[in-house]
Amino acid sequence: MTTDVKMFSSEHGKSRKNFISRFFDFIGTDNLSLMIALFLLILFVTVFSSWVGLSGGNRFFTWQNLMNSLAQAIVIVGLLALGETVVALAGAMDISVGSIASCGSVVSTSVLVGTGAIGSLGIFPQNSTFWAIVAGVLIGMIAGFINGFIVTKLHVNATVATLGTMAAFAGAAFLLAPDGKPIGVVTQQSFTWLAQGRLWQDSAIPAMNGSKWTGIPVLTVILVVVAIIMHVLMRYTTFGRNVYAIGGNATAARLAGINITSMRIRMFMISGAISGLAGVLLASRTTSGNPINGQGLEMQAITAVYLGGASTNGGKGTIFGTIMAVLIVGVLNNGMNLLGFNTFVQKVALGMLLVAAVAISQYRIIQSEKARKKVEK
Secondary structure (H helix, E strand, O other): OHHHHHHHHHHHHHHHHHHHHHHHHHHOHHHHHHHHHHHHHHHHHHHHHHHOOOOOHHHOOOHHHHHHHHHHHHHHHHHHHHHHHHHHHOOOOOOOHHHHHHHHHHHHHHHHHOOHHHHOOOOOOOOOHHHHHHHHHHHHHHHHHHHHHHHHOOOOOHHHHHHHHHHHHHHHHHHHOHHHOOEEOOOOHHHHHHHHOEEOOOOOOOOEOOEOOOOEEHHHHHHHHHHHHHHHHHHHOHHHHHHHHHHHOHHHHHHOOOOHHHHHHHHHHHHHHHHHHHHHHHHHHHOEEOOOOOOOHHHHHHHHHHHOOOOOOOOOOOHHHHHHHHHHHHHHHHHHHHOOOOHHHHHHHHHHHHHHHHHHHHHHHHHHHHHHHHHHO
């Protein structure tokens, strides 16, 4: 019996060790550090801030803040960052995601109410939320194809190419809108439900710090679903493995039979499609298709991608890491709002965070290169 007990204890210990090992393998060292950073940031907002005379951190852990402010605020940036991650993993950058979101915002509302350059053509049925979403995603895919074509066929550096198309797509958003003016959709309840709708509102969830349960925003559910799809795509499919291969060594990937041109165009199209969807949700949230809806969001998206562990050279990064970084950026903005910092201070903090994220990425590349050289010796 004693032997049986020892064998059981040994097997139980191994099983537990294997579970912990698998957990850390799934999370990854970089992502674990992001989780710790997120925890410390929340701790600063909720606890340490009061030690230095700042007030407002006690409102962080309320359902009103978590579900209405934070959960909704991270969705648009989160979607843009997910699309950006695909491009970054291949060693490129798409700076035009914010402008593509603006186009998606205008086109979706244009189709919905039958006005503007696209809606007046009558290609899509009016007053249909489904076709409005399709139109927004489709214009994003077209914009992504243009980016991919310029990069692959005209051989323009991706950063320079998308810097140019960022301005071009921003202008296109105004041209697509009727006289360059926002398109109101406040009366389109099925469309605005995408941003204002809540799920499981009647669930018996206890109040938090005096704040009643508000339900989970539909916006947040959409982000989670897209993140899961992208995680599966990048981790378990040939497409995802090819993207990592291109980012790791494009020459070797080409010699292995990967069609680099086709892959890069598809990557930019995926990034564009998700950006177009983000634009649709922006229009739903603001109840208008405004040509300036997506302006400035690309900086937050790029920050999240590189903070999440993506390498500036490509071949490194995960969807999970990007989502963790999106949460950090969201908590930073939300926490600074609660603590009373103005918008300009938030922009300074975000800019410093971007510089830090890229610096960390470069440091990892240097350390990896040093380790490789030691092995070769």
